[in-house]
Amino acid sequence: MPGPAQLAIRQIAVVQTRYYNAPMSKSRHVSETPATQFLRRHGVTFGEHPYDYVEHGGTGESARQLGVDEHHVVKTLVMEDEHAKPLIVLMHGDRTVSTKNLARQIGAKRVEPCKPEVANRHSGYLIGGTSPFGTRKQMPVYVESSILELDRIWLNGGRRGFLVSIEPSVLTGLLAAKPVQCASVD
Numbered sequence: 001m002p003g004p005a006q007l008a009i010r011q012i013a014v015v016q017t018r019y020y021n022a023p024m025s026k027s028r029h030v031s032e033t034p035a036t037q038f039l040r041r042h043g044v045t046f047g048e049h050p051y052d053y054v055e056h057g058g059t060g061e062s063a064r065q066l067g068v069d070e071h072h073v074v075k076t077l078v079m080e081d082e083h084a085k086p087l088i089v090l091m092h093g094d095r096t097v098s099t100k101n102l103a104r105q106i107g108a109k110r111v112e113p114c115k116p117e118v119a120n121r122h123s124g125y126l127i128g129g130t131s132p133f134g135t136r137k138q139m140p141v142y143v144e145s146s147i148l149e150l151d152r153i154w155l156n157g158g159r160r161g162f163l164v165s166i167e168p169s170v171l172t173g174l175l176a177a178k179p180v181q182c183a184s185v186d
Helices: 004-016 034-041 058-066 099-106 116-123 145-149 169-175
Strands: 047-050 073-081 086-092 095-097 111-113 141-144 153-159 162-166 178-180 183-185
Touching (some): 034 162, 073 099, 099 111, 141 169
Parallel strands (some): 086 141, 141 178
Antiparallel strands (some): 073 111
16 A cells, blocks of 8 residues: 555646546536637647746746746746837847847847736737747747757747646647747856
């Protein structure tokens, strides 16, 4: 008979990951978001990964709680060009965006992050819960090219404290994300 420590490990493993058509306990049930509805509507297989949201915890906190490499956790950033036209940038969790390099590569004079209320208006998501899927407005999507070389990525599922895992090819196939090289180390 397994001891208390082995039972605790099993319970943690069961709660950590759930694929969208597998049963899960009611205590960790994840309700639909526009992002998960979008993925299901397009027939994308994805994993659901709830975690305890920590204000200003960022990708480091979600990676730690889920036991994944922060480099594989992708942040969704809503930015705008010099004409205030919104765009989405997908970047490794352990990297930052060089806005100068990004602007140069997309043919803009300037790119900068949107203010939180503007990002919310464009995407329909709260900061800390922004997903590139199911956004309120359709926006061009740019992805750091090295993200496309990973086997699997974790990105926001449309709610704070909730990531989905997918194959990176979904980004280019479904969102028509354009690869760019604008990463810089924090």
